[in-house]
Amino acid sequence: MQELVGRLTALDPEASETLKVVAYFDVLVGGGVGLQALLRGAALLSGTVAGAVVAGRTHRAGPDGARREAPADGGADPHEGWPSRPVDGGRVWIEREGRPHANDDMVVERLALAVDLVRARHDGEPAGSLGVVLDATREVAERRTALARLRLDPAREYRVAALPASRGEAGARSAGRSGVAGAPGAPSTVVATPYGLVRAVVLGRAGSEAEVFGPAGIGVARPGDQLPESFRTALLALRLRPRRDSGRGDQGLGNNTGLGNAGHDDAVFDAADLGVTLAAVSALEPVAAQQPDVVALARLDARTRAVLDELAAAESVRAAATVLGMHHSTLQVRHDHLTTELGYDPRSLPGRARFLLARLLLRLVEDGSAG
Amino acid sequence: MTETVKRPPFDPELEAVLTLLSDQVPMSITPEMIPLMRQAAPAPGVGVDDALTAAGIVRRDVTIPGHDGDEIEVSVLSRQDRTGVGPGIYYTHGGGMIMGDRFVGLDLLLGWIDDFDAVVVTVEYRLAPEFPDPYPVRDCYAGLVWTAEHAAELGIDPDRLIIAGGSAGGGLAAGTALIARDESGPALAGQVLVYPMLDDRDQTVSTTQIDGVGVWDRGSNRTGWSALLGDRRGTDDVSVYAAPARATDLSGLPPAFIDCGSAEVFRDEDVAYASALWAAGVQAELHVWPGGFHGFDIMAPHTVLARSMRAARDSWIERTLGI
Numbered sequence: 001m002q003e004l005v006g007r008l009t010a011l012d013p014e015a016s017e018t019l020k021v022v023a024y025f026d027v028l029v030g031g032g033v034g035l036q037a038l039l040r041g042a043a044l045l046s047g048t049v050a051g052a053v054v055a056g057r058t059h060r061a062g063p064d065g066a067r068r069e070a071p072a073d074g075g076a077d078p079h080e081g082w083p084s085r086p087v088d089g090g091r092v093w094i095e096r097e098g099r100p101h102a103n104d105d106m107v108v109e110r111l112a113l114a115v116d117l118v119r120a121r122h123d124g125e126p127a128g129s130l131g132v133v134l135d136a137t138r139e140v141a142e143r144r145t146a147l148a149r150l151r152l153d154p155a156r157e158y159r160v161a162a163l164p165a166s167r168g169e170a171g172a173r174s175a176g177r178s179g180v181a182g183a184p185g186a187p188s189t190v191v192a193t194p195y196g197l198v199r200a201v202v203l204g205r206a207g208s209e210a211e212v213f214g215p216a217g218i219g220v221a222r223p224g225d226q227l228p229e230s231f232r233t234a235l236l237a238l239r240l241r242p243r244r245d246s247g248r249g250d251q252g253l254g255n256n257t258g259l260g261n262a263g264h265d266d267a268v269f270d271a272a273d274l275g276v277t278l279a280a281v282s283a284l285e286p287v288a289a290q291q292p293d294v295v296a297l298a299r300l301d302a303r304t305r306a307v308l309d310e311l312a313a314a315e316s317v318r319a320a321a322t323v324l325g326m327h328h329s330t331l332q333v334r335h336d337h338l339t340t341e342l343g344y345d346p347r348s349l350p351g352r353a354r355f356l357l358a359r360l361l362l363r364l365v366e367d368g369s370a371g
Numbered sequence: 372m373t374e375t376v377k378r379p380p381f382d383p384e385l386e387a388v389l390t391l392l393s394d395q396v397p398m399s400i401t402p403e404m405i406p407l408m409r410q411a412a413p414a415p416g417v418g419v420d421d422a423l424t425a426a427g428i429v430r431r432d433v434t435i436p437g438h439d440g441d442e443i444e445v446s447v448l449s450r451q452d453r454t455g456v457g458p459g460i461y462y463t464h465g466g467g468m469i470m471g472d473r474f475v476g477l478d479l480l481l482g483w484i485d486d487f488d489a490v491v492v493t494v495e496y497r498l499a500p501e502f503p504d505p506y507p508v509r510d511c512y513a514g515l516v517w518t519a520e521h522a523a524e525l526g527i528d529p530d531r532l533i534i535a536g537g538s539a540g541g542g543l544a545a546g547t548a549l550i551a552r553d554e555s556g557p558a559l560a561g562q563v564l565v566y567p568m569l570d571d572r573d574q575t576v577s578t579t580q581i582d583g584v585g586v587w588d589r590g591s592n593r594t595g596w597s598a599l600l601g602d603r604r605g606t607d608d609v610s611v612y613a614a615p616a617r618a619t620d621l622s623g624l625p626p627a628f629i630d631c632g633s634a635e636v637f638r639d640e641d642v643a644y645a646s647a648l649w650a651a652g653v654q655a656e657l658h659v660w661p662g663g664f665h666g667f668d669i670m671a672p673h674t675v676l677a678r679s680m681r682a683a684r685d686s687w688i689e690r691t692l693g694i
Binding site: 020023024025027030033036037040041043044064065 | 382383384386387390391672673674675677678
């Protein structure tokens with residue numbers, strides 16, 4: 001209500017407001033706006049003029065939303081020193097004079113990404129058709145028509161990969177530049193999900209892991225007319241992938257338990273590898289945050305989680321101690337202590353199952369975003 | 372959050388703004404929150420004089436008789452170097468009948484003063500629930516009478532005096548115009564009803580659609596009307612001046628401009644008021660901006676929808692005042 005908040009103004013120049021910037025552009029792209037609305041958004045958030053050169057034309061917008069003329073000197077390039085980023089066939093920038101603000105880089109990064117996404121959509125990519133193919137709320141008949149437009153076979157099995165939409169600076173347009181190798185014609189689009197914008201790519205049935213670079217989640221194989229399920233599991237896999245910042249122990253979980261084939265934030269996580277665990281995680285997600293086992297893990301610091309990951313994964317406590325660089329008797333004491341604290345032994349068979357499921361659910365709880 | 376009631380989607384640019392505002396504004400204003408909301412708002416007039424000076428506008432505060440002769444205040448705003456006689460705009464501010472001061476929506480006024488060289492009189496009507504109906508609308512009417520009586524001294528051409536207000540102020544402007552008609556008060560050349568709050572009965576489709584979503588939702592609206600009308604809200608004991616949507620005879624009213632968003636509580640009552648004016652043979656212009664939430668022109672002025680809304684409004688005032 002305007003009496004209370006007044007008008008919307010630029011972000012705090014001193015404080016980092018990354019989430020707001022990401023959310024703002026995600027809503028714009030998800031809503032299918034054009035270049036001008038993106039520039040108005042960047043100008044509003046930064047409090048200064050935002051500009052773009054695309055296809056040889058210069059566009060500028062002020063924080064008041066008004067279009068600004070291109071500079072009289074016809075300069076198509078932003079000034080040196082202005083925060084700027086390349087986009088496909090051009091550049092975007094904000095016209096910051098003086099000291100940069102805390103959010104400038106983020107605003108320009110998200111603007112560049114959004115400009116590429118929006119332009120790709122307007123350039124007649126069959127993205128709209130793929131959006132239909134992946135949308136569970138559409139009728140099967142509608143999805144089949146869209147499949148035909150994409151020349152995909154409704155009876156043949158495919159797998160959908162989900163990648164953070166922020167991947168590939170200037171490369172939203174072709175599959176080759178969006179992190180998918182060996183499949184230049186793979187249909188690809190950006191989908192607005194509750195976890196942010198996600199790039200979806202349709203892959204063949206087998207050997208697909210090799211075609212995708214992480215971070216990515218790969219969904220289960222499904223016939224062409226049931227791809228919403230493949231996309232749903234791909235999205236889940238993307239969110240379940242091990243993250244670097246959640247402790248190096250995630251590598252252990254990924255590598256040694258066969259739940260992923262790379263340990264870093266560039267992991268490719270395959271839903272098919274989860275088997276029945278995938279169904280369990282899906283079913284439990286709505287109540288994950290209230291599960292006592294998940295709450296118990298959430299309380300632990302990153303190092304303790306790493307220790308647990310290794311304890312659960314390793315052949316022996318001694319082997320885990322070697323990986324963790326600890327003395328094995330020290331780790332043994334720690335193990336006893338953690339068993340008491342958790343109420344189960346993460347090295348026993350049932351304890352491993354509890355730990356593994358709780359660990360996966362914690363990833364969903366702690367990081368809802370896919371990007 | 373599950374959403375069972377269908378409603379028009381928000382315009383993407385406006386929805387993006389909602390994501391930024393969501394941590395600043397409570398979704399629904401309850402009666403207990405009124406004192407807190409007033410506290411959280413900037414103190415009356417803060418920043419106003421800076422904005423006025425920057426725009427080359429002078430302000431004169433005058434104490435005048437309000438409802439029942441009690442003293443209320445109005446501010447007269449005009450360009451610093453203004454001379455002669457010109458158009459006048461009598462302004463009733465918004466704030467759900469329960470908050471805000473006469474400088475709410477100042478941005479709007481600055482444009483009118485500058486572009487149309489208008490003299491604006493903005494009234495500090497008393498707020499509910501401390502001053503329930505009829506205080507707000509009667510204070511507004513008293514201010515209009517004062518403005519018309521002092522037109523010559525204020526530099527206002529009495530044939531080019533219009534009333535304008537947004538939100539609750541839009542409802543008060545409509546109510547004031549009805550009183551002026553019925554009591555043979557000042558003649559108005561037009562009424563600008565910006566997303567006006569007209570109907571206390573809480574029975575439209577749009578009020579069920581905007582419940583726990585958007586800006587000024589159904590709960591907030593009930594809070595506002597209850598503050599104004601108390602137990603009378605929704606009963607037969609409500610005057611058409613308090614809730615102009617209840618008026619059955621709209622003949623003889625001045626030409627009206629009405630606008631609103633398609634995703635706000637007031638949509639249906641505003642559209643209905645325009646239809647009723649046409650039915651009564653009164654000229655009216657209606658704009659329903661698709662995907663607009665309440666007050667989006669003020670909260671998100673950079674968006675293409677907000678800019679279009681303002682341009683349409685200004686164009687009507689220009690034509691009505693013969694500028």
